[in-house]
Amino acid sequence: MKDRSFNYIKDLTKYERQDTWEVNIGGVPVGGNNPIRIQTMTDTSSKDTDATVDQLERVILAGAEYVRVTVKGIHDAENLKNIKKELVARGYNTPLIGDIHFNPKLAEIAAKSISKIRINPGNFYDKRAKFQNKVYSENEYKAELVKIEAQFIPFLKMLKKTNTALRIGANHGSLSDRVMSQYGDTPSGIAESVMEFLRICKKVDFNNVIVSIKSSNTRVMVYTTRLLNYKMRLEDMKFPFHLGVTEAGEGEDGRIKSAVGIGALLADGIGDTIRISLTERPVKEIPVAQKLVNHFRSYEYHEPITAPLVAQTNPFEYERRSTRPVLNMGNKQLPVVVADLGEHSLREMIPIRGKLIPDYFISDDVILDIKGEEYPIMSLEEYLFESTRWGRLKFIRTNKQEFDKFMAMHPEIITKFKQTRKTVLILESFNKNPMAELRAFFLTLDTHIWKVPVIIYRRYEESVLEDLQIKASADLGGLFIDGYGDGICISNDSENITFTELKDLGFGILQASRMRVSKTEFISCPGCGRTLFDLHETTLEVKAHFKHLDHLKIGIMGCVVNGPGEMGDVDYGFVGTGVDKVSLYKGLKPVKRHILRENAVEELEQLIRENNDWKDPV
Numbered sequence: 030m031k032d033r034s035f036n037y038i039k040d041l042t043k044y045e046r047q048d049t050w051e052v053n054i055g056g057v058p059v060g061g062n063n064p065i066r067i068q069t070m071t072d073t074s075s076k077d078t079d080a081t082v083d084q085l086e087r088v089i090l091a092g093a094e095y096v097r098v099t100v101k102g103i104h105d106a107e108n109l110k111n112i113k114k115e116l117v118a119r120g121y122n123t124p125l126i127g128d129i130h131f132n133p134k135l136a137e138i139a140a141k142s143i144s145k146i147r148i149n150p151g152n153f154y155d156k157r158a159k160f161q162n163k164v165y166s167e168n169e170y171k172a173e174l175v176k177i178e179a180q181f182i183p184f185l186k187m188l189k190k191t192n193t194a195l196r197i198g199a200n201h202g203s204l205s206d207r208v209m210s211q212y213g214d215t216p217s218g219i220a221e222s223v224m225e226f227l228r229i230c231k232k233v234d235f236n237n238v239i240v241s242i243k244s245s246n247t248r249v250m251v252y253t254t255r256l257l258n259y260k261m262r263l264e265d266m267k268f269p270f271h272l273g274v275t276e277a278g279e280g281e282d283g284r285i286k287s288a289v290g291i292g293a294l295l296a297d298g299i300g301d302t303i304r305i306s307l308t309e310r311p312v313k314e315i316p317v318a319q320k321l322v323n324h325f326r327s328y329e330y331h332e333p334i335t336a337p338l339v340a341q342t343n344p345f346e347y348e349r350r351s352t353r354p355v356l357n358m359g360n361k362q363l364p365v366v367v368a369d370l371g372e373h374s375l376r377e378m379i380p381i382r383g384k385l386i387p388d389y390f391i392s393d394d395v396i397l398d399i400k401g402e403e404y405p406i407m408s409l410e411e412y413l414f415e416s417t418r419w420g421r422l423k424f425i426r427t428n429k430q431e432f433d434k435f436m437a438m439h440p441e442i443i444t445k446f447k448q449t450r451k452t453v454l455i456l457e458s459f460n461k462n463p464m465a466e467l468r469a470f471f472l473t474l475d476t477h478i479w480k481v482p483v484i485i486y487r488r489y490e491e492s493v494l495e496d497l498q499i500k501a502s503a504d505l506g507g508l509f510i511d512g513y514g515d516g517i518c519i520s521n522d523s524e525n526i527t528f529t530e531l532k533d534l535g536f537g538i539l540q541a542s543r544m545r546v547s548k549t550e551f552i553s554c555p556g557c558g559r560t561l562f563d564l565h566e567t568t569l570e571v572k573a574h575f576k577h578l579d580h581l582k583i584g585i586m587g588c589v590v591n592g593p594g595e596m597g598d599v600d601y602g603f604v605g606t607g608v609d610k611v612s613l614y615k616g617l618k619p620v621k622r623h624i625l626r627e628n629a630v631e632e633l634e635q636l637i638r639e640n641n642d643w644k645d646p647v
Contacts, residue, residue, distance in 0.1 A: 044328040055124030055144030060269030066302035068095035075105035091315040097126040103579035106138035144196040151203040201244030216253035241271035246292035269301035279308035289541040292503025296464040331462035336469035349512035359482030368532035484516035509542035553585040560587030577646040
């Protein structure tokens, strides 16, 4: 069934890759009928040929199909030919991509040696954003675009001559003041910043282009990429998409956040190449990306799904599904976490529940709260015909296929759902494409204006925690990004994954999808050749010291290229400014500059204390 409302993808009920143009990058094509390509980025200095090639070799052997390198100065750009020469001498022809900010001249030099150039439309020709509220008149804005076109067209002609591909990659945190003045810090502004450059590419028939929009905010990343896909197709453009959640972080947080954001788009068939941006060594990103891509191969040839698309929500901005309150579920309450007790009793598991305490527990055919109060789980048939339980709170467990068949036989259930005030649905999916089937069920509920709260339930059979984190986050995260779901419950049939890990995953998915903050949010970049201190070790140190401040968002950025902007919604930031030097930020404002990195954690604590945001750890 076609989406007749927004058309951001061809079909909301069927998994199929978006139709995109094929772009050849150094002999490894992307888009079209090609598989989803996997890439990463080096964190060595591009002036150091041996160190860079050694790392390139490691990530290529791990499975990277493209590798991006930092180009921050003339010497980096000129050394790319030596890096490429040494890489080929070792027997590797993997395409190299140059990452350029602020200096078009570097792109011209780099294009002669590598297969693709990445530019940021927010700072490639526009001046570095100063986050000032300058107002551009319509004529001033058009005049700036004319200047950009005059510079950009000769650059595109040069790329044609060198057969070099181009990625136009916008970052949420690095929009120009010009775009900010017209659109603000919005999905519309981010998408338009890319479209301005794409229109120039189309004007001169340069189609060797990949596009991307990245943000550390998964909602912004998903909504804006959808919007760009929609706007491109209105103007007959089918450029391939590069996907990534920038500044995703490290450890399980980085994996869950990446899978939630990238997975929400891959589930709809958007995405031709991906990069998992972890604050870890680049080689660690590859297996995570491979698992995510392989998971979506399992979506292929799923059972058919039907949905009444008249009830589709706006896919370009957040709006939570309207529900009635039932206890602490639904309405404007935070989504609850329901933990699976498995074979254990509530009394056994309460002592090991950890810091993140589930709101409810599921055991066989009952739901329990932390005090041990039990609520029955009923089938649709019991709910409709069991009048003895009419007056008490009840949970109804079902799935879309079962529900559709039951509703066809018993349409009176529509009336009962509307009348009952003490009912919560536990909704699960057995379809290989759970995202589409669960979304279709919500559309059915909204068509009939059933405001019953829904707990999204999914059972897995994984023996490796990372595999479960990636699959569950990819399957369910997009639903919460779209405002669906009043709770989450994840079960897993394996003793290898503990009760604590399972319920913590539920909290992690809600946090990554911006639905419920339950711990300190650390927004940390993966590092690159611009980073002049050990970013991974620093991130671990910052997380260990501030992890109890669950009311704060703290950014840890390797450099100032995207740092201040990507920290747009953090409370405090830690940004590299030189060799083992950092500056500390309160929001977007630098308040302590060029501090020795070894003193920065202590200085950051002092800054937080000065602003009355500190609380001692328990």
